[in-house]
Amino acid sequence: MIVIVDYGAGNVGNVARALRYLGLDWQIASTPANMPHDVELILLPGVGAFAPAAKKLEESGWRDSIIEWTRSGHPLLGICLGMQLLCECSFEDDPTPGLGLIKGKVSKLDIRPLPHMGWNDIRWLRPISPLQKAAPDGSAFYFVHSFALPVGEDAAAETSVQNVTFSSIVAKGNIIGFQFHPERSGPVGLRLLQRTIQLLERKGGA
Template sequence: MIGIVDYGRGNLRSVEKALEKVGFEAKIMTAPRDLQTVDGVILPGVGAFADAMEGLKQGEWIEPIVEFARSGRPFLGICLGMQVLYEVGEEHGEHAGLGLLAGRVVKFPPGRKVPHMGWNSVSLLQPSRLLEEIPSESYFYFVHSFYVLPEDSQDILGTSDYGIVFPAVVGKDNVWGAQFHPEKSSPWGLQLLSNFGKLVNEYAALSSN
């Protein structure tokens, strides 16, 4: 079972429907106690970094989410949900993130229209279970004004180019992030969600033995 975190900042139903379309059971979680009933988690997000962290704080999600991710269970952040995986966001001042990945979230430099909105190709840099069967230079749908600067370049699985090259997919151990919206990026976005679902099922099977 895949849980989708409802903290008032994401396209929950569209993510749930996309997972169902590729054959994986998902549920929208409205309270941290729901984390005890799932084997993998997706953290969606739309809006501003500080606003997202405030929503997680008000819902008392922060510590349970960090504990869940550090337990080794599969965890995927989408768009703003990817950005808050990092230590610091620079939108409207500096704000602490979840700190599951090392790095910062910064604004696109002047000279390009923001938000970066629409379809863009993703160059895959290294193999990952999350990206299996997805060709490099496949197109995905983006909507964002900030991007991540990971501390460790080994965490960058794929990049996109919007006047500057920025991380489009990141991952370390059991924690992954997609800057684009896979639920809006058929067919390759659905492939990514399917790959995540398989990782969740594998973890569930191993933990039940």
């Protein structure tokens, strides 16, 4: 069972539809108290601005629950803003702390025009074998964002636009994050999403 965190920041619908299409069991939960007992994976989606999203995570109790969940070895997948929220902090608006699960600070992309929107390709830096098989170097995914995490120690893959290179996949233990939207990235995106969930659920069970 996958829990999609609905903390009021953005559209959980697209992620839910992709999971349904893949035949996976999922449930949307607005507070940690609503989590079903058989959760194997927490999925943190999100679009929009970092600061209000971080605040909503805090107020809804998700912040503490997610940190506790990952500390006890359980798997977590973050998508787009959901990935950025895993980082130490973001410089969107005023510097705002994130969950601190992934190393690095999210900053504004120095490109024109913003947002970085459209299909862009990835290059693996630290390949995760089953995921690299689903999406080898050069695979393209759909991005929509104005802020990004620079390439740091938790970057598993990178993407470049104009003269800027940023982390497009992060991975650390039982945590994986995508800056792009696998649920909007066609057949390759769906395949990557499926493999990632399989991989994370195996890790959670181990």
